[in-house]
Amino acid sequence: MIITLDPGHGQFKNPGVLPGYYEGTRVFMLAYALKRELEKYRDTTVYVTREKLEDDPSLAARGSMAGKRGSRLFISLHxxxxxxxxxxGVSVFYSVRRKDSKKLGRLLGEAVVAEMKKKTDITYLRGVMTRTQDDGHGGIEDYYGVIRNSVKYPEVEYSFIIEHGFHTNPTECGYMFRDESLECIARVEAEVIASYFGLEKTGAEDGYTEYTVAPGDTLISIARRYGTTYRVLAEYNxxxxxxxxxxGQIIRIPLYAEISVGDTVRIKSDKNTYYPGGKSFSAWVKNYDYAVKKTADSRGGAVYRNGDRCVLLGERIDRRTGEHGGSIDSWASVDYVTKIRPEK
Ligand SMILES: [Zn+2]
Structure with a gap:
């Protein structure tokens, strides 16, 4: 099943009542948390309309991206x-052209409310609604551009906007400003989607998801769906x-985004490692593993170098002796590091 998530606006759009809160940044983080949760289910591919935090495509581009990529479900996060x-409170909007999707919209809204209410007390479901306007030909159409443009594609059976509380309300803004809140919301939204569509959980606890090869697939096309490379998939499998x-072959897709602070990782190539001083990295790649020191900036935002999502490598661990020594403080693209599974 293909899903497109649309974190609304751009990086510094729509400041909240608390200093440093921007809707466009927080919903970006929510989208990637939700993508990680959804990809724990078998044969689930998740696209995000904003690849980088600073991206801010037009409403029409966001909606049609969902259709062009053959998404069955489209959710714009706000x-x-x-x-x-x-x-x-929480509001859910669904398409006037997809009346049957109200049920899923309600399930999503109720799950988000139940989760937020644990910490805010005040959050409630304002409604699961359509909002329409005159289409200029004597009929009506969806008012919101993202919904209107997504349902032009018959593949998009479900199209929603979810408003996760108000960033103008101190309590709800405070809630959405915490990273663990976003993780909780992502988890419950993924659970609702999985149970509604009957998605099966895979070996996500081991750090990978599974994809079943269909006619016409190539390792390159599969890699592209999951934002990785065919070399990574070939090696991993x-x-x-x-x-x-x-x-029918099962391809395991490593979930690099699962890398968190304190994990030990191995670097696969010096190509996407941003070593301070620009010295050659090759010896470090071959001889050492690294403890992950940071996965986000001080505001909790994802970190990018030349467009690559990165983590900061800290303490160095000699691969042969296991000795710890020195810290390198170098950013490495998550596509070029592998998490080393702890031995059980
Ligand atoms: Zn918004």
Whole structure:
């Protein structure tokens, strides 16, 4: 199943009532948390309309991205705003052209409310609604551009906007400002989606998800769906000839995004490692593993170098002796590091 997530706006759009809160940044983080949760389910591919934090595509581009990529489900993620700081609660909008999707919209809204309410007390479900406008031909159409443009594609059966509380309300803004809140919301939203569509959980606890090869797939096309490379998949799955895959074969997709502070990682290439001083990295790659020191900036935002999502490597661990020594403080692209599984 293909899903497109749309974190609304751009990086510094729509400041909240608390200093440093931007809707466009927080919903970006929520989208990637939700992508990570959803990809724990078998045959689930998740696209995000903003690859980088600073991306801010048009509403039409966001909606049509969902359709062009064959998504069955499209969700635009937001926090709400009002001039009255007391306004609060969760709203879900669904398409007037997809009346049957109200049920899933309600399940999502109720799950988000139940989760937020654990910490805010005040959050409630304002409604599961359509919002329409005159289509200029005597009929009506969806008011919101992202929904209107996504449902032009018949593949998009479900199209929603979820407003996760109000960033103009101090309590709800405070809630959405915490990283663990986003993780909790992502988990419950993924659970609702998985149970609604009957998605099966895979070996996500081991750090990978599974994809079943369908006719026409190549290792390159599968890698592209999951934002990785065919070389990474070939190596991870022990495939000697990347041109030889067969229908029904299970390909394991490593979940690099699962890397967290304190994990030990191995670097696969010095190509996407941003070593301070620009010295050659090769010896470090071959001889050492590294403890992950940071996965986000001081505001909790994802860190990018030349467009690559990165983690900061800290303490160095000699691969042969296991000795710890020195810290390198170098950023490495998550596509070029592998988490070393702890031995049980
Ligand atoms: Zn918004």
């Amino acid at each position: 926090t709400n705003a009002a001039s009255n700081p007391e306004a609060h 022990g495939i000697k000839d990347p041109d030889l895959i067969y229908d």
